[in-house]
Amino acid sequence: MIKWTLSILFMMISSSVCFGEPVEIKSDSLVVEHQQSRAQFDRNVWLKRDDFELNCDRLVVRYRQEMGGEVEQAEAYGHVTMHQGDKHGSSQEAVYQQDIGMLTLIGEAKVESPDGLIQGEKVLHNINTKETTVLQGEGGSRARFVIEEDDLNRKEKDAKSSTEGNAP
16 A cells, blocks of 8 residues: 555655656655645655756655645755756756746855856746746855857967967
């Protein structure tokens, strides 16, 4: 009976419109609190949907029973990492809000892409549009964006400065 309930819950979460596409969640442990419409995945948690992946120590999923198990919100805790396309991020915690498709990375949050590195106390990443926004932290910490020059631009600048340095 318990295995059946867990299988049904996992199928509801996996086929939920939460992320638009089927979601696969794996972990070492799963506890379901059906009365509270909550499932908790513990240890080595891995969530995948399309090109989006999330890893963490614990994932708490709140779902709507009356909506066929549709995920309402997911909260990730401990060693949170995310990957989507060429973006890679990390934080101490994260919250995914299904209704707006937003992942909020919280606590020493950062997202790195070929365009550079952004950091802040909170970083918002829209899973649908892949747009990332940095928010100032509560303690007055500032948002940070580091742009690294690509090799071509660096070589052009080096060549130009060496030519200018040799002028008569």
